[in-house]
Amino acid sequence: MARRWTNDLTHTDVTPERVFLNRRQLIAGLGAGSIMAAAGRVRAQETLDPNDYEDITNYCNYYEFGTGKTDPAENAHMLTTEPWSVTIDGMVERPGEYALQDILDKMTIEERIYRFRCVEAWSMVVPWNGFELADLIQMAGVREGAKYVAFETVLRRDEMPGVKYPVLEWPYVEGLRLDEAMHPLTLMATGLYGKPLPNQNGAPLRLVVPWKYGFKSIKSIVRITLTDQEPPTSWNKANAREYGFYSNVNPEVDHPRWSQATERPLGGGLFSRRKPTLMFNGYDEVASLYDGMDLKANF
Ligand SMILES: Nc1nc2c(c(=O)[nH]1)N[C@H]1C(S)=C(S)[C@@H](COP(=O)(O)O)O[C@H]1N2
């Protein structure tokens, strides 16, 4: 199938490469003394790739494993990710429990280098591996009248120490409008940086919607339900004033407690400078999905 999508990013945009280049520039402009002074705050390795791989995998949110920044990295190994299946139900032609292995056998895994921007204003460029959500939804077949797609994360009290705390209502749930879900940018990720997804990043299957804030990217998905009603979403249920259903990256709509006009690229340490955030995180090709909509009211 001819893809309706082209990437404007390459491996040189991936977070570790950018850090590497900034470091070179900075070091060129610094005297030896300031390099030594900076060494405590900046990694002194020749290449930063292994550390930056740690940055994206450790500075993560997976509240089912705890709310501390390092809890998911410490606890997520408890999650059993094999065997895995995804129930696809609701307004589909072929509802049922789909074994992940059967899904993967039918999908072409490709690499997608996407900007990824969290609501807390940090950003990265991440090489994901995965397949288009549209292809999975087509496998189950869309029934007439379906308008939304609801997603659910696995809930296992014995494997997820964070779910004894009522930080959120469990299981974690998310949702997209059907046209957002069918957009070729919308990815079901199975890996990152050329490796299988680490548990804390949502193994074995997580959503990536690169023009929306990071919390839309629901992890470890076990259920996908097509409906004609806007589905509830975890962060909206927790705080409707701060988190809307759409959650499109929008520099003109601030979070009630902070500005969304700029972002801080992650992994840079000393080299990290705020830069302007782009509408739809730079993915202009999705703008037509929202023609005629008030994106301040539908934040
Ligand atoms: N099930 C589940 N999915 C989740 C979360 C979570 O706590 N639980 N956190 C979200 C938030 S707030 C963000 S920013 C991203 C972080 O993804 P990453 O850790 O892979 O960078 O995952 C999202 N998906």
Ligand SMILES: [Mo]
């Ligand atoms: Mo987040």
